[in-house]
Amino acid sequence: MTVRAAVAGASGYAGGEVLRLLLGHPEVEIGELTGNSNAGQSLGVLQPHLRALAERVLAPTSIERLAGHDVVFLALPHGQSAEVARELGPDVTVIDCGADFRLRDKADWEAFYGSPHAGAWPYGLPELPGGRDALRGSKRIAVPGCYPTAVSLALFPAYAAGLVEPEAVIVAASGTSGAGKAAKPHLLGSEVMGSMSPYGVGGVHRHTPEMIQNLSAVAGERVSVSFTPTLAPMPRGILATCSARTRPGVSAADARAAYEQALRDEPFVRLLPEGQWPATSAVYGANTALLQLAHDPAAGRLIVISAIDNLTKGTAGGAVQSMNVALGFPEGLGLSTAGVAP
Amino acid sequence: MTVRAAVAGASGYAGGEVLRLLLGHPEVEIGELTGNSNAGQSLGVLQPHLRALAERVLAPTSIERLAGHDVVFLALPHGQSAEVARELGPDVTVIDCGADFRLRDKADWEAFYGSPHAGAWPYGLPELPGGRDALRGSKRIAVPGCYPTAVSLALFPAYAAGLVEPEAVIVAASGTSGAGKAAKPHLLGSEVMGSMSPYGVGGVHRHTPEMIQNLSAVAGERVSVSFTPTLAPMPRGILATCSARTRPGVSAADARAAYEQALRDEPFVRLLPEGQWPATSAVYGANTALLQLAHDPAAGRLIVISAIDNLTKGTAGGAVQSMNVALGFPEGLGLSTAGVAP
Amino acid sequence: MTVRAAVAGASGYAGGEVLRLLLGHPEVEIGELTGNSNAGQSLGVLQPHLRALAERVLAPTSIERLAGHDVVFLALPHGQSAEVARELGPDVTVIDCGADFRLRDKADWEAFYGSPHAGAWPYGLPELPGGRDALRGSKRIAVPGCYPTAVSLALFPAYAAGLVEPEAVIVAASGTSGAGKAAKPHLLGSEVMGSMSPYGVGGVHRHTPEMIQNLSAVAGERVSVSFTPTLAPMPRGILATCSARTRPGVSAADARAAYEQALRDEPFVRLLPEGQWPATSAVYGANTALLQLAHDPAAGRLIVISAIDNLTKGTAGGAVQSMNVALGFPEGLGLSTAGVAP
């Protein structure tokens, strides 16, 4: 069963990565590609790495263009997905790479996004407990944020097994593509090469409530999250360092066993052998999340580190994986676990 | 027809890239993987980006291990391929990613490599005139050097059409993976990040006679090559800036027409639309070579610039493409024209 | 009063940075330069960026060579400083850039370094409470580790003012020069460019007890530290993200006031204006530490972020600054607060 898929927002980084993956997906035919300010330009100019689409020209984003596809990927600025989804009707599988339908809590949404809450869709992280069930057959998918993907995969086994206290401290480094393709002075190569810098410090980053939502659901109690994102001098990748106090009596072996159990059958999340730590280079362009953990008895904390590609597993790969689950395709169809390294 | 392929030298950068591509090749089953100093170690440690092979363990390189495969890829240090190939026998398709069988001229070989000449095999650059014919059905393939790939693709149409004088000047920038995985102080990240530096200047780089061989064959006369390689602060990619004096009466339009004609049916070599220049990022992990040219009437030169991924089109991709031709598979099987960008 | 200074270990990154700073120090004349494996080589080859010393040749490290100087900088592998210092006698100002004399606790030393404890010298972080007094007139100085410098400067005002609980969680990203100049495969440019990776996770990094020592001294109680270092794709710089639970009743304004008070007269540590966050690029080659803080009321934590150059303020700059204090020079002599940016 081949499906025809449109991509709205095909000129940005998320849209480009969706297209890169769809080009290798045996059951997807790429349909209409749309954009706003870049409408009328060719993909050859906008996404010069996608040679097979070089002759395709971006249409303006409109319901007319997107209708008639089996699947529509939305890679739009926040706030634009709700209307498009409504007009496309309930039979089209709509996969929103933006934030609009990620948060279930209206107050959280309003506090962090400052606009009316559009609701919540089934959440595109199949690895979370119950994640696949929620996605199977769904016609609407909210693709997780890149940081929440890295952090939720790193910590859900700990909260599922009750290993740690409900106060997580997370510091994550992201490649610059996470900040998008709009030209801003602080994102210039001259500024970012050779430099690490933080942003959105102190609980104000919009991905914070999404992490809290995911971890609290697994823990069965409210988990507080101190989240600090930093910008790293690399195009892609997230390295998330996550820690929390271990509950009394929890040992390193307990932790390891819980993670092995939780991840045993996951095709895209791997706990590395002891002694080996994840590097973002190992997941460059891959849909894999690599994990490793350590117990620090002196500090009384469990530290879990995950590495993902923010554009692949963190965005487009997660979207395609969730589409596969929703449509009944093999979950890994069109997705690679091989990174491009070195 | 599925073939079984072994890789000798599977712990290095070339071997790793061969494996990455073979993992996505529908007609290849990955057989034995061998190494020397790393024998006994798992691929999970040696090539952490190749998750699907993480449990595989490197065997010592030996004829016993390599025999019995349909195809053997050699990613060995210079000078080790001849003996392996001889012992494997004439029925095994042997694809040498090293230099041993690239040069037809004994004196060139001895001057640049300082060891006895082993001979020359069919040359794995299908795009050269007559290239595919030489490869079809061949049981031996000499994969071109990465620089000669970038340079020969950039200049062969000019020499085939008689556009330029037989004196080429080439300056190329390469990512550091071209220098291999052996730890040397000048290749440390601390040394290469933020720095450009030349090496092998003055006609002494071993890829020089290979370029001369390729271009002279096309030109039908001896072409001299001034070649300067430089090391660029990036893991992958070659940007080759190639120029030569235009012959009297040759116009920019003539040059463009000749290139369009020569590359019209090539699946992996693209002349970009006028005004667009190649960037190595657009071919990251792809088997594509992107070209653009300009005529400088004041200087009287044609400048042609090519971008490839040194490990893909420049090594492992070229090897797989040539294998496809040799074995009668579709030439692009298992190879992507989509780069991983940004 | 001009002093004559020798540098033992002049071929490494720490030694090179000491020399770069001494070249600009108006009261220091550079004397003997020594090394071990590189003895006999010229600085022009070993430190090609130090043109003014290009003709100087490294002598073998020996007491004979080092004796007779007013000041001796030791940039040696761990464990070699004690004997050198003993033999040099009490009149020579010995400044150890290594770890040998940093830790006051014998058990800590043995647990983390696995060798006999050599003792502790006055600690070269003048900004700590009492720091300058301990250094003034001292003939022995233990230069702090790069991470402890970044972390102690970030958190000492919080502990001095009793703002936070004695459990700090620290994640720091370091440029690759922190790992030294010895060629190791995982430090190759091909491996580190485009990649973030952790190491020494779980309380095992040797800088951990040094942080605990510094913060506990300021807090007046044992402070636990969960420290995770990560390797970032840049040659220099440390970005340290430090946090701890705020004590009841502590507000953002309290925290800001305490930091402004603590740092008011510090020439090399700056709390940035609200809204501006430190970037390592801003301190490239400078002796400055830039700080910013945020209070996260939902998570109940104070987050303090510091940026330093690991080789300058984190090693050689701290060494020269401490030498200035010890010898009675103006503290900032030969040190710049201007980074090389972009």
Added chain:
Amino acid sequence: MTVRAAVAGASGYAGGEVLRLLLGHPEVEIGELTGNSNAGQSLGVLQPHLRALAERVLAPTSIERLAGHDVVFLALPHGQSAEVARELGPDVTVIDCGADFRLRDKADWEAFYGSPHAGAWPYGLPELPGGRDALRGSKRIAVPGCYPTAVSLALFPAYAAGLVEPEAVIVAASGTSGAGKAAKPHLLGSEVMGSMSPYGVGGVHRHTPEMIQNLSAVAGERVSVSFTPTLAPMPRGILATCSARTRPGVSAADARAAYEQALRDEPFVRLLPEGQWPATSAVYGANTALLQLAHDPAAGRLIVISAIDNLTKGTAGGAVQSMNVALGFPEGLGLSTAGVAP
């Protein structure tokens, strides 16, 4: 004799580097700092690496603000310097970091800049034959372009000694700061990291006629230049690979002797010892140009490679060096030959 210097265009990369150097210049007091779109903002925000100037606020660029200084550095967009210089009067030393007064040939100017020719000022490259004489006492200085600095220093000894034919082929790699601080999509970190790309190919880059002017003046005949600039993934630095056919009978030894002779007394231009090649990292933030050459007898060419920091020797350092010559200060005052490495 201390002079007071203003900087117009203090928010850009060139202006920032001028300020970094002036902060270390013992005979310059920094006066007014002006900008256009950034007027009213503090240097602390605009140039966060210049801590000593953090409290200074940018004034709007106007004659009133600039008048009354001994020296005015102009780091303005092309075309704005002429009027400012005229109004400042003949007693002020005006140093133009822009292009307006570099070209002596009216037709060249109009062809490459498309605006009326403003004339030519003494050229701020003291190392060229007669360069210092032209600058001594001058109240107007045209600072060379960054590429022409690297190329002219590399090739002037060859043309002065008649070693090569008057057809130079140059390929240069530049760090991204050469493209300025204005936010453009193709200069985003996501785009430039991990990528090499050319621009201005085919003789159309504006620095081409400046190179021709310099080399022709030295050669005493018209020198043609084929110049290809490329953008490298690093913030700073230019590596220029320059070559030309050797004249009959010229040997490698001749070439080396000519360069040693020409550069013998130059404080900022060094021919490296044989076998050592320049790297841009070695001149990071330094005013040094490092050179090395090779003779390729097979190709019949002399290859000369130079490395500079485009912002230091290539812009601000050249400006300060020329100011020193013009005002009678020691030529190297406030300038360092020590790069910040690694």
